[in-house]
Amino acid sequence: MEKGNEQVMKIDSDQIIHLDYRDFGRWKVEKFARYVSNLLLARRNVDLHTFYLHWDPHVPLNCNDLRLWIRYAVNHxxxxLDVELCLYDKTNLPPGIFTCRSLQELNLQWGGAPYRDYEHKGLVLPDIIKLPSLKKLTLRDVEVDELSLSSFTDRSPGLEDLHLIDSVTYLKRIASKALKRLTLDGSMYGFESLEISAPHLISFECTGCSLNDISWRDQPSLERARIDTWGPTFCDESRFTEVLVYAKELALFGSDIKVMLEKELPTCSVFQNLTTLELGRWDLTKDLYAVLRFLQLSPRLEELTLMHGPPDKGAETDGMPTDGVTFQCPLLGSVIIQCSEGDVGIDKLVNALVANGISSDKITVTSCEDINNKAHAEKIRAEEERPKKRVKENPEWEDDDPSSEQSDPDSEQSGGDSEKSDPESDESDDFDDF
Structure with a gap:
């Protein structure tokens, strides 16, 4: 079942278990744990396709319960395996997950190692990693080094999707001939001179890194890229646009992106396949060259989003002249300009687009505040509707008394140091009699 599906929590079939904390209203953690245990007890002893568990970030689950449920899934x-929770009072991830021969997709977003553990900044992967069927891997707040990453790429020959989110990365190189999609979303220490060698990569997303820290070997022909950078002004000698020139969709943000484009676009090839472009988060009223030149090189562009941002004093440069830079985008049907309320000079950008044949009725100027407020209101509406749907379809699922306090996160029942036996300690238990 896909993330974001708003169906009420239930087993859609004998092979799918879908547990989302939003479907349980004000249930206490102990009541939820009993429900899951009973659910597994009642389940027929057949293989399990999907185990999905997203838990309330404010109330921790008992770690032993969690490991028991996951062990059940692995043994079936x-x-x-898709598990997201912010609090996990352990340092080491359960090793049984990483030797599951049937596992094809693994999403572990569990929060970092306990604050009292000073040896580690993130959750720790086991020494033995053997996932021969793995195709997609997502890890958050996990320590990833060259050895552990090579264990995934070498022993998971079908691994095509790799997503590292807010992890501690000790990496100099990411190399894989099978990899097709790569996401680097933040890093506790940032990346330092990271080389990517993935000749068949078609999708690349990078957030919170400096362009200076990324280089390419065996350059791929990306079909899609989203890059939101930070850091010093781009000054690398590599041809970054060479990996982007065949893309159909591009989203490029940040002041060092602007500097990179100003340096490389004058001699760049035409973006013949590009249909969707998002660009900006720098002062577009001062520096229009990168925008106009990009449009000049994008004859098949259909959708354009420009994001105006404040000047970046740390990477401020003189704007390049735009005299004589004209373009033709006959297929362009929609232009959205996002700016903050009170920003001045946006008319300069609009006039430049109109002067090149873009009809003013195709251009929409909207404020970032309005976009955020609309998104926030929609999220609140969806959250309000969800419990109504749950109660309607499952009237027997009554909420706990809202006046009663949630279980203490530090209590023996909700912490990771319960007197329960750790299911990982009994490797022979196959849960046939769970």
């Missing part, structure tokens, strides 16, 4: 040949 789970193919998709």
């Amino acid at each position: 040949n789970v193919k998709v």
Whole structure:
């Protein structure tokens, strides 16, 4: 079941278990744990395709309960293991997950190692990693080094999707001939001279890194890229646009992106496949060259989003002249300009687009505040509707008394140091009699 599906929590089939904390209203953690245990007890002893568990970030689950449920999934040949929770009072991730031969998709977003553990900044992967069927891997707040990453790429020959989110990365190189999609979303220490060698990569997303820290070997022909950078002004000698020139969709943000484009676009090839472009987060009223030149090189562009941002004093440069830079985008049907309320000079950008044949009725100027407020209101509406749907379809699922306090996160029942036996300690238990 896809993330974001708003169906009420239930087993959609004998092979799918879908547990989302938003479907349980004000249930206490102990009540939820009993429900899951009973659910597994009642389940027929057949293989499990998907085990999905997203838990309330404010109330921790008992770690032993969590490890027991996951062990059940692993021992029933789970193919998709998707677990997200912010609090996990352990340092080491359960090793049984990483030797599951049936696992095809693994999403672990569990929060970092306990604050009292000073040896580690993130959750720790086991020494042995053997996932021969793995195709997609997502890790958050995990320590990843060259050895552990090579264990995934070498022993998971079908690994095509790799997503590292807010992890501690000790990496100099990411190399894989099978990798097709790569996401680097933040890093506790940032990346330092990271080389990417993935000749078949078609999608690349990078947030919170400096362009100076990324280089390419065996350059791929990306079809899609989203890059939101930070850091010093781009000054690398590599041809960064060479990996972007065949893309159909591009989203490029940040002042060092602007500097990179100003340096490389004058001699760049035409973006023949590009249909969707998002660009900006620098002062577009001062520096229009990168925008106009990009449009000049994008004859098949259909959708354009420009994001105006404040000047970046740390990477401020003189704007390049735009005299004589004209373009033709006959297929362009929509232009959205996002700016903050009170920004001045946006008319300069609009006039430059109109002067090149873009009809003013195709241009929409909207404020970032309005976009954020609309998104926030929609999120609140969806959250309000969700419990109504749950109660309507499952009237027997009554909420706990809202006046009663949630279980203490530090209590023996909700912490990771319960007197329960750790299921990982009994490797022979196959849960046939769970």
